[in-house]
Every structure is written in C-alpha cells, then in structure tokens.
Amino acid sequence: GADIAVSQLALNPRTGGPKNLPILEVNLDDNDTEEMRRQKDKPKLVILGGGWGGVALLKELNPDDYHVTVVSPTNYFLFTPMLPSATVGTLELKSLVEPIRNIMQRVRGHFVRASAEDVDFSARLVEVSQLDCNGKQTNFYIPYDKLVIAVGSVTNPHGVKGLENCHFLKDINDARKIRNKIIQNLELACLPTTKDEERKRLLSFVVSGGGPTGVEFAAELFDLLNEDLTLHFPRLLRNEISVHLIQSRGHILNTYDEALSKYAEDRFARDQVDVLTNSRVSEVRPDSIIFTQQSEDGKSTITKELPMGFCLWFTGVSQTEFCQRLAAKLGDAQTNKHALETDTHLRLNGTPLGDVYAIGDCSTVQNNIADHIVSFLRSLAWKHGRDPENLELHFQDWRAVAEQVKKKFPQAVSHLKRLDKLFAEYDKDQSGTLDFGELRELLKQIDNKLTSLPATAQRAHQQGQYLAHKFNKLARAAPGLKANEIVEGDLDAAVYKAFEYKHLGSLAYIGNSAVFDWGDGWSLSGGLWAVYAWRSIYFAQSVSLRTRILLAMDWAKRGMFGRDLMSF
Numbered sequence: 001g002a003d004i005a006v007s008q009l010a011l012n013p014r015t016g017g018p019k020n021l022p023i024l025e026v027n028l029d030d031n032d033t034e035e036m037r038r039q040k041d042k043p044k045l046v047i048l049g050g051g052w053g054g055v056a057l058l059k060e061l062n063p064d065d066y067h068v069t070v071v072s073p074t075n076y077f078l079f080t081p082m083l084p085s086a087t088v089g090t091l092e093l094k095s096l097v098e099p100i101r102n103i104m105q106r107v108r109g110h111f112v113r114a115s116a117e118d119v120d121f122s123a124r125l126v127e128v129s130q131l132d133c134n135g136k137q138t139n140f141y142i143p144y145d146k147l148v149i150a151v152g153s154v155t156n157p158h159g160v161k162g163l164e165n166c167h168f169l170k171d172i173n174d175a176r177k178i179r180n181k182i183i184q185n186l187e188l189a190c191l192p193t194t195k196d197e198e199r200k201r202l203l204s205f206v207v208s209g210g211g212p213t214g215v216e217f218a219a220e221l222f223d224l225l226n227e228d229l230t231l232h233f234p235r236l237l238r239n240e241i242s243v244h245l246i247q248s249r250g251h252i253l254n255t256y257d258e259a260l261s262k263y264a265e266d267r268f269a270r271d272q273v274d275v276l277t278n279s280r281v282s283e284v285r286p287d288s289i290i291f292t293q294q295s296e297d298g299k300s301t302i303t304k305e306l307p308m309g310f311c312l313w314f315t316g317v318s319q320t321e322f323c324q325r326l327a328a329k330l331g332d333a334q335t336n337k338h339a340l341e342t343d344t345h346l347r348l349n350g351t352p353l354g355d356v357y358a359i360g361d362c363s364t365v366q367n368n369i370a371d372h373i374v375s376f377l378r379s380l381a382w383k384h385g386r387d388p389e390n391l392e393l394h395f396q397d398w399r400a401v402a403e404q405v406k407k408k409f410p411q412a413v414s415h416l417k418r419l420d421k422l423f424a425e426y427d428k429d430q431s432g433t434l435d436f437g438e439l440r441e442l443l444k445q446i447d448n449k450l451t452s453l454p455a456t457a458q459r460a461h462q463q464g465q466y467l468a469h470k471f472n473k474l475a476r477a478a479p480g481l482k483a484n485e486i487v488e489g490d491l492d493a494a495v496y497k498a499f500e501y502k503h504l505g506s507l508a509y510i511g512n513s514a515v516f517d518w519g520d521g522w523s524l525s526g527g528l529w530a531v532y533a534w535r536s537i538y539f540a541q542s543v544s545l546r547t548r549i550l551l552a553m554d555w556a557k558r559g560m561f562g563r564d565l566m567s568f
C-alpha cells in the first residue's frame with residue numbers, strides 16, 4: 001500500500017473529492033502526543049517532486065511552520081550534473097543520490113512514493129497514483145493548503161523516428177543502462193568471431209545534442225576509451241574506436257561564450273572527437289543514424305548515414321504528461337507549450353485560489369519583459385517630447401536604449417542579446433528604422449521566448465530557496481494561514497519580493513579540461529587546474545556529507561585503480 005507511515009504520524013484514508021477517491025490525512029486518536037496534534041494543525045504544504053527544486057525548498061524551510069508531504073515516484077534526490085561521469089564508471093551511481101527521507105528529517109515531513117496525476121484546484125486536492133503490492137494501480141487524494149509543483153521535465157523527442165534505438169540520460173537507471181551497453185559493445189568487439197566491419201560499428205559511439213550534457217558525456221566517454229581501454233581491452237585498436245557529436249547549430253555549447261565553444265571544439269578536434277555541426281538527425285536505426293548536414297554557407301544540405309553501435313539522445317526537454325494535463329485544465333491562462341506559466345511570485349497562472357506554485361524545469365516565469373521595454377520606451381519618448389506612437393527607433397540607437405533598459409530592468413539583461421539578434425534579423429543592413437507599433441508587435445510575438453529561463457539545476461535551486469524564504473515569512477505574517485485564503489490584497493507580494501533569477505555561471509567538463517562561463521564576457525577555460533576547480537564546485541554543492549565522502553572516495557579509487565569496466 002501507500003508508503004505513508006513515516007515518522008510517528010499515520011495517514012488513514014477516507015473517501016471524497018470529485019472522484020470519490022480515498023483522501024489521505026492525518027488521523028489522530030486519544031493516544032497521540034501533543035507534538036502530533038501540533039503537526040496536524042499546521043498548514044499542509046505538499047511538494048510534488050524530490051529533485052533540485054523540491055530539495056532546495058526542503059533544505060531552507062523552517063522545520064516548525066508546515067506539515068510537509070513530498071510526493072515523488074523516486075525516493076532519492078539525484079545530483080544530475082555529475083550523471084555523465086557515472087555512465088562510464090568514473091563515479092559510482094550511489095555517490096550521486098541521497099535518500100529523500102534523509103533530507104526530509106529536518107522538517108519531520110511525510111514521503112509518499114507515488115506520481116501526481118491531476119489537481120483539483122478548487123477542492124485543494126492532488127490526485128496521486130501508485131502501484132499496490134499486487135501491481136494494481138491505486139489512486140487517492142492528498143489535501144493541501146499550499147501546493148508546489150516541481151516535477152521536472154522529460155526528454156524532448158523532437159518527433160524523430162526510431163528513438164527507441166537511442167539511450168537517454170535523465171535518471172540513474174539510464175546511466176546504468178548506458179554503462180552496461182558501452183561495456184557490452186567493448187566485449188562484443190573483442191570476440192574473435194566479430195568481423196572487422198561489425199567491430200568498427202560496435203565501437204562507433206554517437207551523441208546527439210551538443211549542449212553541455214551531450215558535450216560532457218562525449219568527453220567522459222573519450223576519457224574512458226583513451227585511459228582505460230588499452231589496459232583492459234588490449235585486443236582493441238584505438239583507431240577503430242570513434243566518438244561523434246551531432247549538433248544542429250553551428251557550434252557546440254552554443255549558449256556559452258563564443259571563445260569557450262571554440263575552445264571546446266578545438267579540444268575535441270585534438271582528441272579526435274568528431275564534431276558534426278549544422279546537422280539534424282532525421283532517423284535512428286538499430287545500427288546507424290541518418291542525418292542531414294547543411295553546408296557552412298547554408299546553401300546546400302546532404303544526407304549522411306553513420307554506422308553506430310551506441311547512440312545517446314540529449315536534445316533538450318519538454319513537458320511531462322501531468323503538466324500538460326494541468327495546462328489544458330487551466331485553459332487560456334496557460335499558453336506556453338513547453339512549461340507551466342507562473343507569475344513573478346512563482347504562482348501558477350490561472351488557479352482560482354493563488355495557492356499553487358510551480359518551480360524548476362516544469363515551469364516558466366512570465367516577466368512580460370516586452371511590456372516593460374515598451375513602457376520604458378514610451379516614457380523615454382514622452383521625456384524627450386516625442387509622440388511614442390510615432391516614435392521611430394534607428395537600428396543604431398538600439399544599443400543606447402538597451403543600456404538604459406539594462407539599468408532599469410535588471411531582469412531583462414539576459415534577454416538583450418536575443419533582442420540584438422532579433423533586431424539584426426529584422427533589419428539586415430542595420431540602416432532602417434522601426435516604428436513603435438512594429439516594435440511592440442515584434443516584442444509581443446517573442447515575449448514567451450524572451451522570458452523563458454534556462455532549464456537548469458541552478459534555476460530550480462534558486463526557485464526552491466526563494467519559495468522556502470517566502471513560506472517562512474508567510475507562516476509568520478499570517479497566523480490564520482491554515483486555509484490560506486487571501487481575502488484582500490496580495491499576501492505573497494506583501495511579505496516577499498518577486499523572484500529574480502541570478503545567473504551564477506555555467507561550467508562544463510570537456511575531457512581533462514573544463515570551461516566556465518559567468519556571462520557578460522567573463523569566461524575561463526583550462527586544463528587540469530580547471531578540472532579540479534570543476535570538481536571542487538560540484539563537491540561543495542553536493543547534497544550531503546555522505547555523498548561528499550563517496551565522491552572523494554570514487555575519485556581517489558579511479559586515480560589509483562582506473563575505472564571498473566564491468567556490466568551488471
């Protein structure tokens with residue numbers, strides 16, 4: 001049955017709600033302690049998901065203010081940035097996970113191992129499902145006063161045929177499967193009965209997606225093949241092994257500073273990792289991958305077939321079924337196809353009671369940057385005695401305006417680069433003008449894109465922390481918070497500022513070297529020292545002392561004995 005009898009509290013089902021399902025709630029009898037009674041009377045905070053967003057919230061929340069329930073189909077937190085290292089045995093899988101119950105001890109909450117299926121926003125009930133002891137699906141409700149949706153995302157298939165022939169890298173099980181497949185290919189390639197051509201195919205490793213994760217995986221794979229292969233598989237010739245990285249854009253790591261993406265490309269070229277840019281995969285077959293490659297001038301495309309024994313698919317993320325269901329339910333309030341839209345206080349747009357929040361990969365914040373910019377330009381026009389509706393903006397003026405916008409709306413800074421590009425596209429020879437109406441239309445069209453934040457652990461973490469700080473304040477600010485009915489005014493806005501994302505930089509491991517990008521032209525790249533810096537940063541961010549000790553032991557073990565090349 002439900003995994004619910006944690007701490008001293010037991011949750012007993014009664015039926016109800018729109019679907020007349022069992023409702024799980026705290027049930028006390030005469031023998032229960034004062035502490036249990038106090039727990040029961042606290043506002044119910046339900047967190048869906050035990051990933052980066054959910055855990056950051058749990059770690060900062062005051063332990064005494066809420067009755068916390070976490071719902072997740074996995075009972076551990078996964079430290080995703082190091083997952084590529086686990087696919088090749090540099091790190092052990094267990095070093096990257098922390099039991100969610102350990103993390104929850106601080107807030108004395110409940111963990112329910114189940115998946116959220118739906119939310120009844122008016123009745124404040126989350127419908128969850130789980131398989132019972134007989135393998136039968138059971139659905140039930142969990143009531144909430146505040147609900148936080150932090151369920152992450154799923155891999156984006158981009159409608160490509162044959163993805164069942166690919167591996168994905170999202171979870172610990174994916175890493176295990178990848179590790180087994182790589183080793184299985186190496187073993188098969190070694191068999192005396194394997195023909196030359198088949199051996200080359202088995203040893204052709206393809207990564208589709210040149211973002212940080214695809215790049216890090218290619219680098220880890222290269223390290224494994226380069227450092228441990230000759231020792232463990234002396235029959236295999238290094239020149240029979242190939243690693244290919246397929247990227248649809250002109251450069252790998254294209255969201256990083258240009259110098260860094262060039263550095264990574266040069267490094268890969270030196271290491272003989274075959275980087276195929278401007279290439280789009282159209283089909284993945286069991287033993288080959290078909291892609292079209294555009295010439296550098298963009299004038300011609302050719303279709304190529306690459307024999308392969310392994311393909312990793314990592315080309316971005318999209319919405320989970322649960323989030324799609326919620327978005328459809330909320331109708332016009334949700335227009336983004338990729339993520340749940342929230343206001344700047346991270347409240348889900350369109351819910352009737354304003355008590356549902358969405359954070360991390362599953363959400364996007366609507367800042368309405370375009371509206372800010374338009375109103376800014378309007379005020380500028382008035383100041384200079386010009387009619388904003390007849391304002392003409394010269395392309396060359398844009399930089400000056402952008403500087404002003406930067407000062408007034410710090411949250412727009414990361415979008416200005418995109419706006420520059422937009423202007424360049426709009427006005428290719430940079431000599432024309434843009435009238436105010438046209439500008440407004442143009443900005444409105446891309447508002448969704450302008451305001452989308454990166455789907456990163458960094459963002460999910462900041463949003464989780466933000467909610468914890470706000471909930472801590474709310475619990476103190478509103479003694480009658482139990483029902484959390486904001487009758488007048490906006491209590492969230494009254495007690496705490498709106499969420500502001502602070503980009504603290506991006507980093508990527510690229511094979512015995514690493515790159516760091518802090519934005520605004522600040523970047524660094526380097527060899528061994530950078531690798532140690534990269535490790536130190538993740539070591540410090542690791543979720544517990546337990547995982548830190550395990551990580552240190554793994555690195556030491558690998559340094560002394562090499563990687564374990566076994567499949568289980």
Ligand code: FAD
Binds near residue numbers: 213
């Ligand atoms: P997640 O961390 O994915 O957590 C989602 C949680 O929700 C999980 O516990 C899941 O089990 C649970 N869940 C799912 N469905 C349901 C449901 N229906 N009901 C209840 N619970 C549910 N970001 C960086 O900033 N730096 C990096 O170096 C980096 N490297 C990465 C490497 C890899 C291999 C991957 C896969 C991602 C990487 N990311 C990195 C991205 C980062 O992991 C995500 O942005 C981050 O995990 C998002 O956090 P989240 O809390 O939104 O979702």
